[in-house]
Amino acid sequence: MNLITATGLTKIYKRGSEEVRALDGVSFSIEKGDIAAVTGPSGSGKTTLVNIIGCLDNPSSGVLKIDGNEIFKDGASFSESELTKVRRKFFGYIFQKFFLLPTLTVKENILVPSVFQKELTVTQEKINEVLEILGIARRKNHLPYELSGGEMQRVAIARALINSPEILIADEPTGNLDSKRSQEIQEILTQLNKERKITIILVTHNPEFAKIGNKKIEMKDGKITVEN
Amino acid sequence: MNIFQISYKNLLRRKTRTFFTVTGIMLSAWVLVTLLGFNRGYENSLNNDIDAMGFQIILTAKGCPYEAATLMLKGGTGLRYMPQSIVADVDKSPEVSKTSAMLMHAEFDPNKGENGGTSIYLGIDPQTYPEMKPYLQFQQGAWFNENSQDEIVLGFEAAELEQREIGDLMILPGSETEFKVAGILKRTGTQDDGMIFLPLKALQKTFGKEGQLTMLGIQLKREADANLFEEELYKLQDVQVVSMAQVKNTIMSLVTSAKVIVLSIAFIAFLIAMFGVLNTVLMSVFERYQEIGILKSMGALPSDIFKMILIETALLCSLGAAFGIIFSLAFADASEKIIRYFLPFTPNGNLIAIDLQIAALSFAAIAAIGIIGGIYPSIRAAQIRPLEAIRAND
Numbered sequence: 204m205n206l207i208t209a210t211g212l213t214k215i216y217k218r219g220s221e222e223v224r225a226l227d228g229v230s231f232s233i234e235k236g237d238i239a240a241v242t243g244p245s246g247s248g249k250t251t252l253v254n255i256i257g258c259l260d261n262p263s264s265g266v267l268k269i270d271g272n273e274i275f276k277d278g279a280s281f282s283e284s285e286l287t288k289v290r291r292k293f294f295g296y297i298f299q300k301f302f303l304l305p306t307l308t309v310k311e312n313i314l315v316p317s318v319f320q321k322e323l324t325v326t327q328e329k330i331n332e333v334l335e336i337l338g339i340a341r342r343k344n345h346l347p348y349e350l351s352g353g354e355m356q357r358v359a360i361a362r363a364l365i366n367s368p369e370i371l372i373a374d375e376p377t378g379n380l381d382s383k384r385s386q387e388i389q390e391i392l393t394q395l396n397k398e399r400k401i402t403i404i405l406v407t408h409n410p411e412f413a414k415i416g417n418k419k420i421e422m423k424d425g426k427i428t429v430e431n
Numbered sequence: 432m433n434i435f436q437i438s439y440k441n442l443l444r445r446k447t448r449t450f451f452t453v454t455g456i457m458l459s460a461w462v463l464v465t466l467l468g469f470n471r472g473y474e475n476s477l478n479n480d481i482d483a484m485g486f487q488i489i490l491t492a493k494g495c496p497y498e499a500a501t502l503m504l505k506g507g508t509g510l511r512y513m514p515q516s517i518v519a520d521v522d523k524s525p526e527v528s529k530t531s532a533m534l535m536h537a538e539f540d541p542n543k544g545e546n547g548g549t550s551i552y553l554g555i556d557p558q559t560y561p562e563m564k565p566y567l568q569f570q571q572g573a574w575f576n577e578n579s580q581d582e583i584v585l586g587f588e589a590a591e592l593e594q595r596e597i598g599d600l601m602i603l604p605g606s607e608t609e610f611k612v613a614g615i616l617k618r619t620g621t622q623d624d625g626m627i628f629l630p631l632k633a634l635q636k637t638f639g640k641e642g643q644l645t646m647l648g649i650q651l652k653r654e655a656d657a658n659l660f661e662e663e664l665y666k667l668q669d670v671q672v673v674s675m676a677q678v679k680n681t682i683m684s685l686v687t688s689a690k691v692i693v694l695s696i697a698f699i700a701f702l703i704a705m706f707g708v709l710n711t712v713l714m715s716v717f718e719r720y721q722e723i724g725i726l727k728s729m730g731a732l733p734s735d736i737f738k739m740i741l742i743e744t745a746l747l748c749s750l751g752a753a754f755g756i757i758f759s760l761a762f763a764d765a766s767e768k769i770i771r772y773f774l775p776f777t778p779n780g781n782l783i784a785i786d787l788q789i790a791a792l793s794f795a796a797i798a799a800i801g802i803i804g805g806i807y808p809s810i811r812a813a814q815i816r817p818l819e820a821i822r823a824n825d
């Protein structure tokens with residue numbers, strides 16, 4: 204069953220008088236429970252693609268459906284508030300930088316989404332479960348500066364999971380980590396996909412990391428060159 | 432976890448900057464509360480001083496009304512005199528309830544203090560003066576009797592300065608006559624505390640001022656028309672009529688001019704504090720540009736971000752205002768001493784009267800102005816788009 208369906212997604216940026224086609228009529232589908240690895244050289248449009256899938260940006264044209272809901276259609280632009288509501292419903296995000304709030308403890312950082320999403324009730328059990336899965340339970344009262352890079356990314360993953368998202372967008376999640384920590388994060392993502400059936404859209408430069416994906420989307424010059 | 436905790440902890444991120452911003456707001460609050468307290472305290476004290484005079488109108492020899500006002504409130508020098516016969520003319524008026532004739536005399540006393548000082552004597556009529564000033568109470572003794580010519584009553588501070596007790600004999604500076612202390616007054620907090628009271632006739636005789644008065648205190652009947660009576664008094668020759676209301680208005684108008692200037696300065700201090708808040712919060716928003724974008728990707732609406740930044744501003748302003756109020760209360764005495772040092776005339780009593788109403792009003796004003804200063808940074812923060820924040824990361 205298709206969870207995400209994109210048809211003719213196009214994104215045009217204006218750079219002075221010049222038009223840049225960051226996405227050029229991209230069409231694809233991702234099924235529920237997939238790990239979709241989006242790869243390609245710098246400037247190929249992979250980050251633009253996941254930003255649009257993750258409702259962080261509007262496409263210039265094309266259609267995007269998530270779980271049967273038509274999110275974008277024919278370049279209709281959504282306000283920031285409308286995009287936020289969609290993000291709340293479907294997505295969790297992990298970035299290359301961890302973006303933890305430096306004055307909040309691990310546990311408080313994980314709870315930040317619940318501060319803004321009133322409909323989200325986070326029980327102590329849920330917090331403990333997420334902390335256990337990510338292996339950071341003993342660090343829950345520590346501040347970010349007391350953690351290693353790998354631990355900080357685990358906290359960022361825990362924060363992305365706290366609202367039980369259907370789709371996890373991971374944009375170069377191991378870009379700031381050494382190979383050992385990268386391996387750990389890969390294992391965590393694979394485990395989350397396997398055990399919790401979370402659909403993961405992974406953007407990476409690393410061909411080894413991309414191998415965890417059961418679906419591969421390779422991009423070049425704003426177009427999909429390989430999809431399997 | 433709630434939005435207040437996030438805002439509060441954000442302020443702890445740059446402790447030094449937060450400290451200086453709060454200090455700026457605190458100083459503005461301190462100035463404002465002290466000024467409002469002074470506004471109220473000065474007026475109350477002046478009213479009390481004037482009410483304590485016991486008269487509604489004073490008649491003095493013709494001269495400058497400001498000099499007359501000073502004479503009444505502080506016992507000024509360079510006195511002018513009017514004939515005692517004027518008392519009978521005033522007493523004839525049906526508007527008058529009571530009158531009390533007084534002669535004030537100032538004499539330099541070389542033994543007073545380190546470098547000498549002026550002793551002020553007030554010759555009073557023992558029959559009428561105590562009736563007009565019923566609040567004067569004795570620590571020891573009582574008023575001299577009607578026919579007494581060699582007794583004096585000392586104000587509280589005068590007795591302390593002279594170190595006299597009941598029954599002590601003392602020769603007044605500038606005279607050869609010996610007087611016995613008949614009574615010592617309790618502290619009143621008015622100019623009466625420093626006064627040496629003598630029977631009117633005795634003072635006139637001792638200093639060669641027979642048949643002369645410096646002032647006549649007039650108490651009107653309740654139903655009397657004060658304005659009409661004042662006009663009537665001006666028909667008398669060579670007298671100056673000073674009503675208490677007039678004195679109050681004159682002094683208050685002088686003080687109001689000074690207050691307007693000081694309040695303008697306070698307003699500027701306020702504006703500076705507001706722009707300080709704006710600058711601090713805006714800088715903090717720019718520093719957290721990416722972080723705010725990420726919060727939005729985690730489900731924060733623009734209104735949530737607006738609220739979060741405004742709460743930070745409100746916390747800064749509330750802290751500053753609270754400390755400012757505490758400091759203004761703690762240093763009210765010191766501020767009063769400074770004001771007394773610089774102002775040419777200050778009434779007795781508390782010059783700075785800070786109450787709950789003033790504290791609440793100041794807190795609300797500072798919080799409101801500070802929050803206004805925080806609106807622009809809050810809007811800027813609310814407008815940050817998560818995508819731009821993520822791109823800034825690249």
